[in-house]
Amino acid sequence: MPHQAADRIRNVALIGHRGSGKTSLHEAILFEAGAVNRLGSVAAGTTVSDHAEDEQQREMSIDVSLASFEHAERELNLLDTPGEPSFVADAISALRVADSAVVVVNGVNGVEVSTERLWRRADAEGLARLVFVNMLDRERADFFAVLDSLKSAFGPHVVATEIPIGAEHELRGIVDLIDMRAFAYDSAERGSALEIEIPEDMVPQAEDYREKLMDEVAENSDELMERYLDGEEIAHEEIVTALKRGVTAGKIFPVTCGAATRNLGTDRLLGALVEDLPSPAMRGALGAGGSDGEELALEPDDDAGMVAYVFKTLADPYAGRLNLFRVFRGTIRSDSQAVNVSRKRKERVGHLGRLLGKDLVQVSELGAGDIGAVAKLKETRAGDVLCERQEEIGFEPLDLPSPVMAFAYEARSKGDEDKAASAVRKLTEEDPTLDVHRDRQTGEQIIAGLSQVHVEVTVERMRERFGVEIDLHPPRVPYRESIRRPAEAHSRYKKQSGGRGQFADCKIEIEPAGDGAGLEFDNRIKGAAIPGGFIPAVEKGVEEAMEHGTVAGFPVKDVIVRLVDGKHHDVDSSEMAFKLAGSMAFREAMEAADPVLLEPIVRLTVSCPDEIVGDVIGDLNSRRGHPLGMEPKGSATEVKAEVPMAEILDYAPDLRSISGGRADFEMEFDRYEEVPAHLADRVVAESQAPAHVGA
C-alpha cells in the first residue's frame, strides 16, 4: 500500500486531571512545532485550544479541541481534552479516535482521581501512553515522588526516560536517560534548549535511573536482554526501536518531564510524539460492529470503502453545526455524497477541513486514520457513522456517566419558550451527558447534567450563543411513594342522571412488591363478574391513580394489585366507569396499606487531600450520610458514602468551601429508601404548598 495517510499520521490525546496543564502543554507543543508563532497562555485566554469565551473565563477546558499540524514529515492531530469530570464525555470520545495518549500529571499532586479514571479508559481502548510530569517549576513539585505515585498506581512498566535538573524555581533542564545527554532551557523561546554537561552531582542518580530504563527496555527483546546482561553496549538506535515497540504494544509507559508554561521539555515531548508513538498503520485494523453483531475489522487503507466516526458535534449559532470525525477506513472527499448509516440518511459533504483550534483550513480529502472536520451536515451528530454507501456498521456506544443533577427551568421572558426549547435541544445534541425532558408529575421542563457546574455552563451557553435566558429552580428531589402492608378496597362508581347511567364495581387487594417492580397487575376475575373488555380499563384506572400517591402526590412504585371481584351492568357499564372505579379502589386501598414516602439515595465519591478527610466525613454525617469507606488514591484520599439526594443537592459550593477548591466529587443514583418520619412530614407540607402544581 504505497503512500498511505495512515503511515504519516499521529493521533494523540492529552488527558489528565483538571488543571494539570494539558491546555498549556498543547499550546507549547504547537508553538515548538511552529504551528503558532506566539506562546499563548490560559491565564490570558490566548491559547489555541480554549477558544470558547466561557473556557477563557473559567480558565478550564470544556470541549475537546483539535489541532492538526505538520512536524518532521509527520501529520499530527493533537486533541486537548477537559479534565473536569462534568465534561468527561469529551475526554472519553477523544480516546476513541486517538491512537495514543499523553497523560499529563501535576508535578505537585502526582496521580489524582481523574488521572486514574482516564488511564483506565485509555487501557480499555488499548492506547499507547506517554506520561508528562508537568509544573516542575512550581513550589513543592517533586518529580521523583510523582514517579513513585505513578508506579504504585499503574505498575512497574511506568519508567522514566528523562529526569529534571533542578526543581521548583530552580528547575533548569532535563537529562535524557537514553543518550545520557543534558539540556538547559534559559528561555521559553522556540528551540532554546542548549546542550550542557550532566551536572556532576547528578551523575550517579542519572546512571541509576538509566539502569531502570534499560532493564525495562531489554525486557521487551530477548536478543537485547542477552547482550545487555553480558554487559555489551547497546546502540542508540536499538534502544529507541525496542522502546518504541514496547510503547506501541502498551508494555512500556515512558515518563517525561518539564514545565509547559516555561516551554521547558516540550520540544523533547514533541520529538517523542513523532518518534515513539504509533501511527494508525502501526495500530492496524480496529474493530467495529457489523450486521448481526459480527465484528468488522477496519483496515486503515485509503483505497477501501470510506468509514468515518463522528466523535464531536459543535453547535455554533453563526457557523452552524461542525462535526469532528476520524476516518477509520478509505478516504473522505470534499463535495461528495455520504450516507449516515446510523440514521440511514444521505448527507452532502461540502468543505472538509483540518482544525487549528477554532480555525478551519480547507482540504480536498482526508485519508484513512486522519481526523478532520466538516460543517453543515444536516442530520449527523456525535456517535454517528458516515460511509460511502449504506452498510451495517456501528461502533460500540461510549460508556458515559448518567445525568443526576436535575433542575426545573423556565424561559426568563414570556414568549421565549420556543427559543429556549430550541437552544436546549441544540446543546443537548452537543453533549450526550445532558438530558432534557418534561416532568410527568409537575409538567415542568427539566434539565439534568452531571453536576451543578455542568448545568450552569449549559445555561451560560444558551445565553451567549443563542441569546436566550432561562431561570433554574432549585433542583427537585424525585420522591416516590409506596406501601408497607397489604390492604383491600371495594369501590363502586354509580351515576343515574336521566337517560343512560354509569356503573362499575370492583374489589381489589394490594400488597408491597420488590424494589423496581413498578405495578404488577393481576386479574383474578373468574366468570363474568367483570366482562374481559373492561379489565384493561380497571388497570388503566389503577395506573392513573398511581401517578399521584396519597401521601404527598408523588408517583407510587412497587405494588401488586389483584383484581378479585366486581360487578357490572349490561347497559350502564362503560370503560370510563371502570377506569374511575379502579382509581377510586386504588386510592382507598393505598390509604389503608400504611403508605410511605421514599427518597433517592446516591452513592457519592469524594476525592480530597488527606488532611481534610475528617471535615468531609463530618459534613457528610450532618447530611444523613453513611460513610462506606476510604482509600488512598495517589496523593489524595477517596471517601465513599451513601447520602440521601435531598441532602446533597447543593454540595458543590459547600465542598468547595470545606476544601478550598481542592476536592472533587461524583455521584450516581443507587436506590430508594423510606424518608424518616419527622422529615416526611415536612416534605408532605411542602408538597401541599401552592408552588407544587400537580399536572
Ligand SMILES: Nc1nc2c(ncn2[C@@H]2O[C@H](COP(=O)(O)OP(=O)(O)OP(=O)(O)O)[C@@H](O)[C@H]2O)c(=O)[nH]1
Ligand atoms: N507554574 C506552572 N504553571 C502551569 C504549568 N502548566 C500549566 N500551568 C498553569 O496551571 C493552570 C492550569 O493549566 P491548564 O493548561 O489550563 O490545565 P488543564 O489541564 O488544561 O486544565 P483543564 O482543562 O481544566 O483540565 C493555568 O493557570 C496554567 O497557567 C507549568 O508548567 N508551570
Ligand SMILES: [Mg+2]
Ligand atoms: Mg484544559
